Amino acid sequence: MGRWRETLRTPVGRLARGRVEAEQALPFWRSIPRGCLGFWRGATWRRLRHTPLWDLARGRVSGALDWRGRIDSSDLPEPVRGLIHDLCRRTRLWRKERAAVAGELIAHFHDGLESGDTADQLIERFGDVKAAAKLIRRAKRRCRPIGWQIRHRLRQGIAVLVVVYVLAALWLATGKPEPSVDYLAKLNASVDAIPEEDRAWPILREAMIEYQTWNPEVFNAPMDVGILPKWWTDVAFDDPEAGQLAENLEAYQGYFAELRRAAQKPHMGVRRVTAAEPDPRDFLALYGPDDNTGPKRWAHVEDDPSIAGLLSRSLSTVMFPALGSTRRDTRMLSADIQAAVYRGDAERALDDIDTQLGLARLTAQGPFLVEQLVALSSMGTSFYNVAAILERRPDFFDDDQLQRLAHTLAAVDVNPIDLTGERYIAYDMFQRMYDPDTGRMTRDGINFFDSLTNNPYDEEIDRRRWYREQLSTIGLPIAAAVVADYDDMVREYERLFGILDRSPRRLYPQGELPPLRRELDSRADDTLYGMRYFPLLIQLPALHAASRTELLVGSVRDALLLAIALELYRRDHGGHPDEPAELVPRYLPALPMDLTDLDADGNPLSPLRVAYRDGSPVIYGLGWDGVDNGGTPPDHHVWPTPRSTEAGGDWVLFPEPRSDSS
């Protein structure tokens, strides 16, 4: 026994006499004389404190739980009392149980003494007190009520689960994603091979810098009320506002000249970089020289090497410097087409249409779906302009110009969707979320995914990142158990992608879903599936809608080619043909097909139809109801989307149906 423990167990009286002699197994406070603690150590209060409630309720102050008192008053020799006391204390049982054990051992030792053994012999034969206490504790607990047993097992079970969970969390936290494929380099390899003189992006970028497109106060200054005072369709060509617009746009002709020069280049030639490693010249073109938000943002990420490492060269953080400019420039060129029509300058209008479609072609070369969709949107805008001119000013272009326009439209690739980039994004994301050795989700992977949905460059979010990261560590075993492992995730991705690849390229009527959408919808209520494959469910739904956009834009283009052919025929023959088939092959190589009139396999059955209203052609498909309404659209027509079967009416592609035609 250590000196300090011996001192603590020495009665106060002996300590006062300068002697340190511990009473065996008695705590310090037990050695304090009764009188010192007054009532607290008083016999009545003591009995009261050690009386079970049940006895008290019956008016009995039994002191039945006072196992110490029972031992002290047992008349056994001191060493024996010490042994019993030590044993009972070590059992750490309930007071009631200790009292029962104490009572039994008191009787045991009394019997032993009465049979002629000495206290020392009895103590020796009793055996190891520590081992006995442990065995007694274990055995007595087995005798406890079933309710306690259940609670105890539950507590043990929970404790085991917690330990296993913590160990699993620690084990999983050691997992590290190790991106091994540089998809960014793969994408840039083809860009790097393009000669500088064939690239459009350097021209566009320098024009953006020169004309300060990032600065609305400078770039929008020539306009009274912004880039476009009104949408193109809202301004009639002879509207006074169109004249004002034409005047304002004179200030931008230098900029448009640069756009036209860029649109003639064979390649866009944008090198892909991430937000954390921007090209300084690109950055200048997008944000200007005074913008200081970018570099500041990156500093936060650099503080966290694991996330910075995963974000670095991640396709999920790739910048699209030419995307915003394509949108803006397409809108501005639309305004310039309007100004050209107002001024009767057909060549300028043709140049603008050429430029719009050229920029769309360059943008569509990007490997990512978002770029291809923006390109389709730009094409759609350009087709919209052409449709408006053909409808409102059929004589605006001469024959030669019309034929050039037809060739320009026919040359447009209206099927730019290529999902290679989307596959790269998915696989790049997987390699940044999973440990390559175990195939398990990692803590850094969760934080990486989290950073994709919460801007990692935001200071406020950055402050909360520590808590989110701890949460991700705690939640890691759950994530690892619920979220699919690498192999499973890839397998499911390929399965869903296979459905997309095998899907027929066709339009679907409202209520009939494409195969991938059908598959995803069938899993919509499956929460576990949603959690297991959540990264896929974020990316894939966007893909199945892409081919629909292609088909709609393509149909508009085809209707425009048919409209030009009809106009050329009218000029040649003094009237429109009785049947559209008469246009083939001189004015059209073949009649475009109606994508709403399909056989059971989704193949088009008939060409687009032509009707005449006030001497002008209306080009249309049957619509999902399959009934020819002579080119009459349903109510609430959203051009160029065909309406539902119930809505009836035809799918009118040219001109854009509107209630108030200008």
Next chain:
Amino acid sequence: MMKLESDLMRGAGPVAVLKLLEPGEKYGYELVERLERQSDGVLKMGQSTLYPLLYNLEAKGWVKSRVDDTGPRPRRYYRLTGKGKRQLSKQQEQWTELARGMAAMGIVMTPPLATN
């Protein structure tokens, strides 16, 4: 007298205690004494081992205890329950079979000790 190894004692101890309780209830010290005497010291166990053993038998429902306050001091007596009796009978059969098998193997050289 040679003492049994703890593994053997763990199997033999409970059945021995059940057997001692078969004629009637007994208290702790009495059981210790009888175990040693009747087994000729073979089944002598540390007194500290007996009480956990009794509590375990009680937890299994093979014995039941009561406190007798009528004597000079309270004393806890143990007696066999119906379940305990069935268990004793079953274990006796098993030990008999074991002894027979051990004898046949030439491992057991002397017949089992007779109960006093």
